[in-house]
Amino acid sequence: MAILESFIDKLGSVESFDRLNDVIVGLRDVLETEHVIYHWVNSTGEHCAALTYSEEWTTRYLTQDYARLDPVVQACLRQFNPVDWKRLDWSGRSVRAFVDEAVDAGVGNQGYSIPIRGPSGQFALFTVSSRDDDAAWSRFTEARARELILISHFINQKALELERGSDTLKVVSLSPRETDALTLLALGHSRAQAAESLSISEHTLRVYIEGARMKLAAMNTTHAVARALNQGLLIV
Amino acid sequence: MAILESFIDKLGSVESFDRLNDVIVGLRDVLETEHVIYHWVNSTGEHCAALTYSEEWTTRYLTQDYARLDPVVQACLRQFNPVDWKRLDWSGRSVRAFVDEAVDAGVGNQGYSIPIRGPSGQFALFTVSSRDDDAAWSRFTEARARELILISHFINQKALELERGSDTLKVVSLSPRETDALTLLALGHSRAQAAESLSISEHTLRVYIEGARMKLAAMNTTHAVARALNQGLLIV
DNA sequence: TTCCCCCTCGCTATATCTGGGGAGTTGAAA
């Protein structure tokens, strides 16, 4: 666990994403892998990342919106445990084109990606990639899996810290009834049904929905429900 | 890390929540703490739990819907990193009444809770509680923090597996245009605005929304967006 | 080649939601 210790130690003094990048590069070196990537999109749409990919590939990936077809991202979005790239489905025309580009850009052929989820619907990805053959890669992932989980945890913690330092995350809190109302709407009830479920008049329900809309700065009901879900305000 | 190893080993053979409970009891014993609790509410509203609390307290907690005012739950809902109970705000009339009851029920005065988030908005809690004094408890948490994170990770993985056979979600796949449509709606666009953003007629947009509604078995647009978000189909 | 899914467009009516008013009670915090 020496790697983990020194990593956490270095993390302690990090105070900006630039510095975080240095630590990531250092991590890549001690792990003796090709690339290490930490990335997430914050609530304001900014990309917060620390990675060892070339700048060309990074901008290419973003401008082409490759996250939409990248099997790694798609798998991590619906999985809890880490993903070994070689267990994914890489068939499909557009996917193969993407992979060819990725290989040319120096992304390794092997990879191990850990999905990380935080409050307010945060979703981050921590990836280690390499050019090892299958056997060497299996040894690496088996030996390092637990360390990598902890590393991903601590780096995300640091990233959230950096994020909140820059701008204070305002916490929207919904009243119990507002939560009830949005929850029922998210479950597919119409306003009339929701009002009946809560044993209140439809008008009252409307007051809650509008209250929630205001608090969440939402344009309409659907938007309010979406924001509430993304911020983890609803237990659905 | 001997505790972790044996824990993971025992987890391997677990095939039901009852068995999981046995493992949790074993974990409580080797950690030499008062209680160990793992709990989450699945998508069908069932409580999936493995814990060492008395049955009285558990049912009391659920029937009273204490999660709504429990500072531990509230803090974990908006935090990424683990929560030490003693750093929380326990003031407030109803909270103190709740605490008195909890102490009577044998819940320790110390506690360490780890929030766990999975796909589809899953939110679980892993808690270790004790009756140690502050000094002993600090030593415990500092020494065990990393192990506990990994334990919480693996137990959640197992719970997801028990819940649905594997920890991967079966997916409804939306067409690209359907995804676009729902994404814009989730961002607060009206149908007219969304249609304009996509440079298509409002009618066409409507076809996509209805297509998505059918695939997702949703009652209305809000429901469809909520389901799509919960299933990680939208990148918002 | 045929089938099926995806993308695109139109019309009409009805249901539902949104936005503008206003008003009274309760309970907890300052």
Add this chain to the structure above:
DNA sequence: TTTCAACTCCCCAGATATAGCGAGGGGGAA
């Protein structure tokens, strides 16, 4: 004690979404 937030109820008009009927072209898979 006062204040404030939450909860409850009412009416109305205009905006928006839903539900039903259509149509045709393109591309991949069997």
